[in-house]
Amino acid sequence: MAPVFEYAPAPESRAVVDIAPSYGLFIDGEFTEAADGKVFKTVSPSTEEVLSEVAEAGEADVDRAVRAARKAFEKWSALPGAERAKYLFRIARIIQERSRELAVLETLDNGKPIRETRDADLPLVAAHFFYYAGWADKLDHAGYGADPRPLGVAGQVIPWNFPLLMLAWKIAPALATGNTVVLKPAETTPLSALFFADICRQAGLPKGVVNIITGDGRAGAALTAHPDVNKVAFTGSTAVGKEIARTVAGTRKKLTLELGGKGANIVFDDAPIDQAVEGIVSGIFFNQGQVCCAGSRLLVQESIHDELLDSLKRRLSTLRLGDPLDKNTDIGAINSAEQLARITALADQGEAEGAERWSPACELPSTGYWFAPTLFTNVTQAHTVARDEIFGPVLSVLTFRTPDEAVAKANNTPYGLSAGIWTEKGSRILAVANKLRAGVIWSNTFNKFDPTSPFGGYKESGFGREGGRHGLEAYLDV
Amino acid sequence: MSDRLSVLKTYKLYVGGKFPRSESGRVYEVTDAKGKWLANAPLSSRKDARDAVVAARKAFGGWSGATAYNRGQILYRIAEMLEGRRDQYVAEVADAEGLSKSKAAAQVDAAIDRWVWYAGWTDKIAQVTGGGNPVAGPFFNLSSPEPTGVVAVLAPQESSFLGLVSVVAPVIATGNTAVVVASERSPLPALSLGEVLATSDLPGGVVNILSGRTAELATPLAAHQDVNAIDLAGADETLAKELEIAAADNLKRVLRPQPVDGADWSATPGTDRMTAFLETKTVWHPTGSLGASGSSY
Secondary structure (H helix, E strand, C coil), rough: CCCCCCCCCCCCHHHHHCCCEEEEEEEEEECCCCCCEEEEEEECCCCCCEEEEEECCCCCHHHHHHHHHHHHHHHHHCCCHHHHHHHHHHHHHHHHHHHHHHHHHHHHHHCCCCHHHHHHHHHHHHHHHHHHHHHHHHHHHCCCCEEEEEEEEEEEECCCHHHHHHHHHHHHHHHCCEEEEEEEECCCHHHHHHHHHHHHHHHHCCCCCCEEEECCHHHHHHHCCCCCEEEEEEEEEHHHHHHHHHCCCCCCCCEEEEEECCCCCECCCCCCHHHHHHHHHHHHHHHCCCCCCCCCCEEEEEHHHHHHHHHHHHCCCCCEEEECCCCCCCCCCCCHHHHHHHHHHCCCHHHHCEEEEECCCCCCCCCCCCCCCCCEEEECCCCCHHCCCCCCCCEEEEECCHHHHHHHHHHHHCCCEEEEECCCHHHHHHHHHHHHHCCCEEEECCCCCCCCCCCCCHHHHCCCECCCCHHHCCCCCC | CCCCCCCCCCCCCCEEEEECCCCCCEEEECCCCCEEEEEECCCHHHHHHHHHHHHHHHHHHHHCCCCHHHHHHHHHHHHHHHCCCCCHHHHHHHHCCCCCCCHHHHHHCCCCCCHHHHHCCCCCCCHCEEECCCCCEEEEEEEEEECCCCEECCCCCCCCHHHHHHHHHHHHHHHCCEECCCCCCCCCCHHHHHHHHCCCCCCCCCCCEEEECHHHHHHHHCCCCCCEEEEEEECCHHHHHHHHHHHHHHCCEEEECCCCCHHHEEEEECCCCHHCEEEEEEEEEEEECCCCCCCCC
């Protein structure tokens, strides 16, 4: 049946963003070329159009950036907290002022829908800077002693799924506590970090306090291994996280890791079905499922399995996939050809192993990297799709009969980042939440974030927390 | 008066609430500071280490699920038992570390007082490290600390009792279970601690004590996939690095040794040794707030 009303296209304008044909590294307050002149291209995942050419940092550039940060550290850490706070407040305000521009830029470079960059990413980015701005002159009240000291130079490596938000999570607490930073954004999404460099310039931030080096994993490895880095913060895959943990072994570098997940979203038979369906959708299809805390394993109580799946499939059929700049779009492009290939391979493996695959009727654009929202049913715990992090819009559905079984299945993973609980019974929420081995538990909601709320994992999802008072610890000598 | 011949004690491991010999059947000579033979201590094997992990894992659910008040009661009772055996520990510490009786007594007193200090933390750490988060939305948002799981503890080499207590008490006060590798040269006070733990209502398996070669036991513990964290207090720099690399395999929480040799165990500790082995769990729930206007009351 054709819908009664069609959506009219509602494209956001690209004209609000002025992307230069090329960008350098941002070191000591200046944009500079890489020492060996190397560059790489960044493309828009929805159109495969080349957006810009960006300098590729080598070891010499990493060293130069760390030295700039070291030089800046002396003055920056000696600044009264109230002064550092005002710089952060300035940055937060400029982000708010330029949020439309940054949202469009992020959507172009990352492929995620403008609805999400505009309504989720950018407001949270500004909120993080506001939140940690307020800590800068109150650190002696944070519970880490009367005079908590910064660590020095922070080397930070962030992923491509929330480029600007992850930058905010890393830079805001680092600066508030008096550290200086060298940040490496992901290879496929370098642009918003470079625009952030311009925001630092507008805010009058002292040179060298924030340095941005673009490049691939080699630049990240050089940064985390640099002997003059005091603190390493990484968000990304568990495999790389383990490698970094080995790299910093035997040094005095402080390390925090925010790694992968395979979140369980548990729906009990008394849950409000329609709300649960919305939570399941946002749990796994938010940002095309490219979320470390995605609810990628749906655990449904057996008695409501069929009813819930019917509702879920009906809801998925209404999701709109396409131009990320269209304000009506729910599902945007996958971030890169490489990531698309990985998702495709894992989904194919799920099918080959005997899980039942379903996607709504969904036309994929002919250019760009796209993957239809996908459900797997008849999944057991042994299936690859129930064990491996897919980092894409792929949901595996398992069933359970008792709360104990739900907990056992939810915990049956080396990861421990997030989980969801859907039930009307309060005592059950608290009982199950107590038993789940995960750092963030959403009950009757999912994928909510806030700068005041600590975020981070148990087990192989990493260690340390970002956000809240807890997030300060990672950048203080405690 | 003829001298009475004393009854020697066979020192044994403490694993799963029982006192086994090493499954390897090996022992090694423990001497005092002047080289005089004191006892044969079990020379634990890798298998003993693995058995201890199994016992610690089995005990984790019950211990971490006990109320904080209950854990406090049990830790406090351990201090009571230690006080009753004070003279024994003073003698053992004096022998082990070559201290005068009064210096050994000071060590033991400090250790007992430290145990009491940690006993008091069991029902306070959650309030100090957790709490409500004022998120910008209609959600109840609460962070609370939870024990990370099974912690392998390499006890300090030099401070055979105060150092030992300083690293074991914080681990179990917060609800973790522990596999402890005693000081290699001076394991006897640690093995005697097992006897106190066994008679203090502490569930079997919460603390497991091994004696032997630190390097030999630490390697399988650092690589063990069912160990969640490791305290490297008793490792030297080279061993610590090696263990830290092994610990990366399942992303164990690692507490590195003090940067300078001979950490000062007599200084008042902060909360660091507790928070090192705590996770923060944050739970969100909608509040069903009635919109911006709210109630007029």
